[in-house]
Amino acid sequence: MTHKFIPDCPIPFAGSQVDFAEMERGEARLMEHPKASALLFHKGQVATDGPALLRAAPSAIASLPLMDPGLIFLGLEEDGDPVFAASLTDDSQLPPDSLMDLRMHGHRLTPDALAVAGRARSIFDWHRTHPFCAQCGAKTASAEGGAKRTCASCETEHFPRVNPVVIFLIEHEDSVLLGRGHGWPPGYYSALAGFVSPGETLEEAATREGMEEVGATLSGHRYLFCQPWPFPSQLMIGLVSQAADKTIIVDKNELEDACWFTRAEVDAVFNKTGEAFMRPMRTTIAHQLLRAWLSNQ
Ligand SMILES: [Zn+2]
Incomplete structure (x- = not known):
């Protein structure tokens, strides 16, 4: 099977x-920009x-109580306007019901x-x-508009990290194996996933997690x-990833359940003509992986 699927663009x-405008991060003049x-x-x-996202002038929030590190610089928009972000210690200054849980x-x-x-x-986290x-x-203290933190004692610089996680559809013949974690919404199934450990390739991590x-x-395994998942x-x-056969032994400490679903069942779920399981949310890569799998027969 070849995969020529192009996921939702942008992902x-x-x-x-x-x-990101790395060379300009620390420049105070960006705060004074009339369209910042x-x-x-x-x-x-x-x-x-x-x-859209609610916007405020940096000068308007400078006096509000902000979480460390205060304003962070995110970069320059297409027209060159600087964009920042701040995390408020309380939400009393925000319009009612304006806060959104990005995950949900x-x-x-x-x-x-x-x-x-x-x-x-x-970055705030x-x-x-x-x-x-x-x-x-x-x-440590924030530096360069929040792009790093530096230690005043030993001068070590610390930078934000991303953690690699493999998330893999297990395929055998014309079925795919999905699992569900403890406490997930009823019927919700997704691709299995796990953190990549030190000394592992992506393929080794998927093989280990699958076992x-x-x-x-x-x-x-095919990439x-x-x-990004913030x-x-x-x-x-x-x-x-290809399974040798359809035999599974679910580790109940890790998962509540895992189940094979046929292509017809997955197709029906995505076309809203079947309810074999509840599909992962559109913003998840699991959703995109299943769409990719469906598009390659
Ligand atoms: Zn230090």
Whole structure:
């Protein structure tokens, strides 16, 4: 089977038109730009205005109580306007019901808004969890518009990281194996996934996870595409993997259930003519992987 599927372009949480503008991050003049704007967050949620993101002038929020590190610089928009983001310590200044949980409702945003909001969310989470230097334990401080943190004691520079995760559709003949975690909504099934461990290739990680979670012997892994997943900072690397047979032994500590679904069943779910399972949300790579699998018969 060959995969020529092109996922939704841009891929959810990717394809931002904002130029990171690395050389200009630390420049104070960007704050004074007449068209500079800032996105607003509170506790990981982003303030929205319909399908767009709510914008405020940086000067208007400078006096509000902000979470560390204050305003972060996200980059320059297509017309050169600087865009920042800030995480408010309380939401009393925001319009009612403007905060959005990106994980649950991100599909309501435009693709570009989703991408830039996801990036900012990931960066804020990194700042929140890295107040101290991993080398010496002293306090760190944000630098270059939030692009890094530096330690005043040992001068180590710390940068935001992304964590690689393999997410793989297990295929055998004309069926695909999906699993569901404990506590997921009833009927919701998705592709299996796991973090890549030190010393592993992507293929080795998928093989190990397949054996651990469902006792499947996997081979023939093929890379399709990847997707940022800012909850908090994963890079989801999508594969299709071949199972030696349909025998599975579900590790009930890891999964509540795993089940084979035929192509006809998956097709019916995506065409809303069948209910064999509840499909993954559109903003997930699992949704895109299943669409890719369906498009390659
Ligand atoms: Zn240090």
